[in-house]
Amino acid sequence: MNKRGFWPLALVFALYVLFLYGPVITIFVLSFQGPQGGLTFPMRGASLHWYHELFKGLGVVDIGAAIQRSLGLGLVVMMLTVLFSLMAGLAFRKGFKGSSVLFYSSVASLIMPSIIISLGIGLQFRLFDTFIKGLLEAGGFTATLESYTTLMGLYTSGLGAHLTWTLPFGMLIMFAVFNRFNPAYEEAARDLGATPWQTLRHVVLPLIGPSLVGVGMFGFTLSWDEIARSSQAIGDVNTLPLELQGLTTTVTTPAIYALGSMTTLVSLFVILCALSAAGLMRRRAQARQAAS
Structure with missing residues (x-):
């Protein structure tokens, strides 16, 4: 590319970044x-x-507890x-x-508004x-009925809401990975007497390991930052993004910026760990292939 065409494209890219x-x-x-x-420049x-x-x-917001809830939910997701x-x-x-119906129904949540999915899960x-209350009442379980509150919670409705967001991305990544996967490796393992489980464990998983790390990174970061799908389906507790959203209307000091910076650093740390793990697994796989 000549210099006359390079600099306009470089400028557009710099503005985008x-x-x-x-x-x-x-x-x-x-x-x-x-x-x-204050909240604006100059500093x-x-x-x-x-x-x-x-x-x-x-104030009354327990940031530490919100971080723990988001971390726990993100790891499970x-x-x-x-x-x-x-x-x-x-x-x-x-x-x-x-298979076609299952595929399209699995990825349909990507094109639906997140708030609608959240409302639907909450209603469900x-x-x-x-x-359940009707069953308890019909069965005469008065004590249980009085203590019963709701099935909605962080690891029930909240977990389901987040999975409707992360699973389609993970599935699409794995479909692309297996579409390029060479079945000759599995055939060679079977010719050497490996069982299906041994083939999966010792051949397939090491080769697709970096991709699985990437899927895990997507799953955690998407859950860590999610607001819309959590808003109506999380129950009586809040994740960190929901607390942060609420604080934007009450906190008028740079403390809100400090909290935003901390959450961003957590996401960057997870991405760095994922990239490092994927790179390490890729080098080990290459070394194993070279040795064989």
Whole structure:
């Protein structure tokens, strides 16, 4: 490409990167203001004051508990996304009756508004609650009925809502991976006497390991940042994004920027760990192939 065509494209790319990461950099910079700092430029001093204030707590909101809830939910979503995506990828390698219907119904949640899915899940669990209360009342379990509240919660309706967002991405990634997978490796393992489980464990999983790490990274980060699908289906507790959304209307200090910076750093840390793990697994696979 000649220089005349390079520089306009480079400028467009630079503006795109600035538009994409400029807000994150701005929030990160403003979080290091001094005690008299505000929510906009110019900065008033530089310190870690608002990070100290963040760890003291922001009013009645327990940030530490919200972080623990989001981390716990994100890890469970990550593991289930990897497991179900792998199972789906293995199943769809062979055609079966109803596979098209199952596929389209699985990815349909990507094109539906997230708030509608959240409302639907919340309504569904309220119907479950009504049904269970009816059974308890009909059975005469008065004590259980009085103590019963709801099935909605972090690891029930909340988990289901997040999986409707993460699973389609994981499945599409695994479909692409297995579409390029060379079955000759499995045939060689079977010729050497390996069982189907041994072939999966010692041949398939090491080769697709980096992709599984990527699926896990998607699962965690999508769950960690999710707001819309959590809003109506999470129950009586809030994840960190929901707490952060609520704080934007009550907290008027750079402490909110400090919290946003901390959550962004967690996401970047997970991405870095995933990329490092994927790179390590890829190098080991290449070394194993070279040795054989």
